[in-house]
Amino acid sequence: MKYFNLFLVLFFASIVVFPQGNIVTTYETLEEKILVHYELNGDDSKEYDISLVVKRTSDKKFEYKPSNISGDVGKGKFASGKRTISWILSKKEIDLFSEGDDFYFEVGADLIKGGISWYYYVGGAVLAGGGAALFLLKPKTTSTTETLPTPPGRP
Numbered sequence: 001m002k003y004f005n006l007f008l009v010l011f012f013a014s015i016v017v018f019p020q021g022n023i024v025t026t027y028e029t030l031e032e033k034i035l036v037h038y039e040l041n042g043d044d045s046k047e048y049d050i051s052l053v054v055k056r057t058s059d060k061k062f063e064y065k066p067s068n069i070s071g072d073v074g075k076g077k078f079a080s081g082k083r084t085i086s087w088i089l090s091k092k093e094i095d096l097f098s099e100g101d102d103f104y105f106e107v108g109a110d111l112i113k114g115g116i117s118w119y120y121y122v123g124g125a126v127l128a129g130g131g132a133a134l135f136l137l138k139p140k141t142t143s144t145t146e147t148l149p150t151p152p153g154r155p
Contacts, residue, residue, distance in 0.1 A: 023107050032094075036085040038072075038107045044080035047112040052085050057102040066093070075112060 025038045036052060050073045056062040068090060072083035085107070089097075097103060 023109060025105050025107050027105060032089050034087045034089065036087065036105050036107065037082055038085070039082050040079045040107075040109050042079035042109070042111070044077060046077070046079065047075060048078050049075050049110040049112055050078050050083075050085075051108040051110075052087070053106045053108065054097075054103055055106055056100065057104065058100070064096070078109070 023038050023040050025036060027034055027036045029035075040048065040050075042048065052066055052069055052073060054064040054066065066087045068088045069085055071085045072078050073085045
């Protein structure tokens with residue numbers, strides 16, 4: 001276990017703080033767990049979809065999405081304060097990252113758009129179309145004016 005901790009320190013030693021637009025990322029290692037801390041500078045009343053990816057500086061195509069992560073990840077309001085993602089490493093992941101020391105974390109944040117759902121627009125269009133069809137396709141009524149005979153005179 002002593003060598004494993006040394007491995008994790010050397011493994012992630014190249015990156016201390018990695019700014020990604022409006023996200024600042026740091027990390028710490030604990031036994032077989034890695035804690036990734038981030039601060040998202042954004043509107044704290046809005047929801048974001050947070051994701052974690054491990055990348056390499058030497059291989060731009062390398063991208064690994066950790067499987068066993070928990071904490072402040074996924075959909076939610078994560079814009080205020082320091083947040084933490086916990087990643088428990090599996091044996092497969094330990095083997096995968098045993099070679100190299102140029103790995104870094106990238107925390108992604110996609111703003112979840114609010115507003116009216118598309119089915120409200122479809123429903124409104126159906127109602128407007130139905131109303132227009134009733135108005136335009138109703139049978140035409142012809143009004144005829146008949147002249148009535150004049151009433152008889154008074155005696």
